[in-house]
Amino acid sequence: GAVVSQHPSRVICKSGTSVKIECRSLDFQATTMFWYRQFPKQSLMLMATSNEGSKATYEQGVEKDKFLINHASLTLSTLTVTSAHPEDSSFYICSARPRGGPFSGNTIYFGEGSWLTVV
Amino acid sequence: AQSVSQHNHHVILSEAASLELGCNYSYGGTVNLFWYVQYPGQHLQLLLKYFSGDPLVKGIKGFEAEFIKSKFSFNLRKPSVQWSDTAEYFCAVKRDSGNTPLVFGKGTRLSVIA
Numbered sequence: 001g002a003v004v005s006q007h008p009s010r011v012i013c014k015s016g017t018s019v020k021i022e023c024r025s026l027d028f029q030a031t032t033m034f035w036y037r038q039f040p041k042q043s044l045m046l047m048a049t050s051n052e053g054s055k056a057t058y059e060q061g062v063e064k065d066k067f068l069i070n071h072a073s074l075t076l077s078t079l080t081v082t083s084a085h086p087e088d089s090s091f092y093i094c095s096a097r098p099r100g101g102p103f104s105g106n107t108i109y110f111g112e113g114s115w116l117t118v119v
Numbered sequence: 120a121q122s123v124s125q126h127n128h129h130v131i132l133s134e135a136a137s138l139e140l141g142c143n144y145s146y147g148g149t150v151n152l153f154w155y156v157q158y159p160g161q162h163l164q165l166l167l168k169y170f171s172g173d174p175l176v177k178g179i180k181g182f183e184a185e186f187i188k189s190k191f192s193f194n195l196r197k198p199s200v201q202w203s204d205t206a207e208y209f210c211a212v213k214r215d216s217g218n219t220p221l222v223f224g225k226g227t228r229l230s231v232i233a
Binding site: 036112 | 209213220222224226
């Protein structure tokens with residue numbers, strides 16, 4: 001099936017620094033990618049919708065200046081957590097919906113997720 | 120706003136017991152329905168999905184789910200669980216209108232004991 005890859009899978013950063021998480025669709029193009037956050041023992045909450053070549057659409061309560069999303073190409077979206085704080089520690093997951101090709105349809109494919117720990 | 124409800128937070132079953140996890144959604148239009156599983160320490164994996172057609176959907180590992188439109192439900196079932204089914208199960212709904220995101224339920228933790 002279609003593969004979505006996230007990097008890094010685990011990252012530890014100091015409070016106040018910024019960290020970037022990459023989400024790549026390896027065998028398909030995606031005009032839209034979605035970023036989710038999962039706190040321990042809770043469900044996945046949609047943070048933002050990333051659109052290739054345009055600004056991301058953020059969900060209510062998500063600070064767009066803190067969580068910078070860039071969707072520079074049809075296979076890459078990045079999430080940058082700026083000035084990270086311990087409360088930003090979470091599991092961040094991206095997903096993508098293929099545009100055309102053999103994997104096209106309504107199925108959305110998920111990355112492996114990235115564990116962020118802010119110390 | 121669209122919401123997804125999973126009724127059970129934590130289910131504990133003995134091996135070979137039958138499983139049914141409830142999922143209800145609130146959106147009234149056409150939807151696509153999914154069940155994902157997250158094994159301990161691993162990423163989300165798709166168990167099964169419903170887009171249209173036969174409301175009884177069969178997925179991987181012996182799981183199935185039934186879409187009942189009148190009840191806005193998409194319950195997950197398995198006749199006989201195994202210890203390896205211990206995981207977190209998420210129901211998700213997507214409006215069938217282009218690039219809309221998945222909305223997830225809060226998840227149900229399944230613990231299967233020997």
